[in-house]
Amino acid sequence: MSVPLARRQLLFRKGRALAGIAGIAAALLLVLALNAIFAGINDRLTAYIDRSGADVIVAQQGVDTMHMTQSALAEQTATAVAVIPGVAQARPILYVPAMIERGEKRGIVYLIGDDSGGAPLPIAAGRRPGLGEIMLERTLAERLAAPIGSRVRAFGQSFRVSGEVEGLASILNSVAFVRRQELERVLGSAGVVSYVLVRAQPTIHSPDLAARIEASVPGVTASTREVFARSERRVVGDMTTDIVRAMILVGFVIGVAVAGLVAYSATLSQLRDYAVLRALGLRARRALTLAVAQIGATVAAGFVLALVLVWTLAALLPRLSPTLVLAIRAGDVATALIVAGAVTLVAAALPVLRVARVDPASVFRR
């Protein structure tokens, strides 16, 4: 009958084993949580465009993003696009960052001037905005304490809140809708639109339609919704890549230190056990496997705990702060797994050296 030595050694001091697992979980949680926060921002970044019903987005030449972006097209562009074969609908929108105020409370939004009042986005409450009205994202409405029927201010004008939409806000920004002509008036930008949202006829592929629009209308860039959304995600992705990498590195260092500490102190306290086992005939390689197995099991348990914690955070945080959305992606979990594997390998080095050098005769000395 084989004796589960690694498990018994690991569980001999439960407190230490648990502390080690918690430490490694915390280090991996740093990696996972940060990735999930940025992924959540990215998802919300494209929420409007994903749900706008547009197959192709037409912008000023060279423009294929909305976030922190300026695009100005002549209003006639929408008319020119609408007559291109394959276009079912061409809807011009104005798109500007704006401050929405209610009393002393304020919030920055992307204000979208749309004749359809944000259709086909589903309305969470109320109705689409008419003239003199505004439709707010629900989290902003709650933050401003601006229920339907109340009034808010933007560009020095007063708007009545007509309705609410959901799921478009991130920790960076929110979205609100007004009639395009209303926004055109306050901005003094008659005859200018920001983007044209194009719905394709069912028979045509979006990439073909985008190419056809670019060939027919000068001075525009036409992108399919997927290409546009990918480009949007790159904006935040590129800005945060270095920070995420740095965080992964720190998570790795902390993970190695914690795992190394657990493994080292555990091995030291068990050095006499190893000597006994070696005196009983346990081969050096088997002793090393024992040491590595303990570290591997600690890191694996830490990894599982980190996953559980990040999933718990992803479930709890949006309830506490609706714009803080954590998106856990398979790729990010894989990164954490690679970090965990690397932690195991590096952390195992010290105790493995001690175990390899242990003298079986030492058990008989006292």
Add this chain to the structure above:
Amino acid sequence: MTARRRVPIARRQLAAEPAKLVVTLVAVAAAVALVLLLSGLRRGMGEQVTLYLDHQSPVLVGQEGARNFLSQTSVLPEALADEIERVPGVAEATPIGQQYAMLRLHRRPVLALLIGYDPGKPGGPWRLASGRAPTGRGELVLDRVLASEHGLEVGSTLEYRGAQLRIVGLSRGTSGFMTPLAFAPRTTVNDLSRQPGTANFFLVRPEPGIGAETLAARIDRTLPGVTALTRDELAANDRRQFIDPFSAPLFAMVAIAFAVAILVIGLAVYSSTAERSREYATLKALGLRRIALFQLVGVQAAALALGGTAVGIVLAAAAARGVSSLAPKYLIAISVGSVVAIATSALAMALVASFVPARLLARLDPASAFRR
């Protein structure tokens, strides 16, 4: 004299296993450095977002309702400059254009803050590293760091919103993590936005002896349809706008890092205490009082916490310096306040971390020293 004073047990126990001591210090230092770097990055972002404003006139005028310089639209007729200059106390009002520019460099979107200004007037680059200030349509001054990151130099051409912009100069001290600066004549910026004859803001220079707040209030009262704010007020609003969203995730990261540091210290002290329980039992049997044993654990935990924190502060300072030379677009501004806060917190870490080993010692039976 007590045994504690004669024999430096705490120090000897820590030094008995140098590898473990180093690993513990590294772990605490990494956690501390992480906290300092994250809070420094957040502070640096705040400083960087107001980079342009910090170099401008003390009063700015925007469209009614304007509260921020960045992330908010403000459009006014450029002819308003004359009306502003007629307000008593105004020495000069200069229109500027301002917009985020999502440049496409190396096929990737790269964000910059594009300033449109009237050549020869305030609002342009304050320091040139090379080349000259833009004078004609389609000319551009780009931040030196942004240019070097993308292999651009004076004479390079850059396509933005369908227009060809020629780089005629590179500016220094205009780099920012999210918003490096670019400068072009206002006419060029207006053309790109199809908004001729407009300005986004007016930079207002007060006459000598006129306070910024007084002048802003006077402009607000005198001119309809505008909001006048002091530069400091706008800068504070921008900082809040950019930094506040990061507060919740940052707090979560800092909390995790603290938990890690406490765990590591606790783990190190607990394991050495547990391993030496026989020695402690002997000391107890020899008459060492319980309080002295607690002190022993406390001193070890405090030494690890303070030592790790000191190493962490040095690491963070070195990392901040390394980042500023290797990746100047990031500004990590580590404040004295955050260093003091983390050093104080280190003692709290030590206190929490020594709780479990102290309990172990309290329950230790002195008679166990004689058993085998």
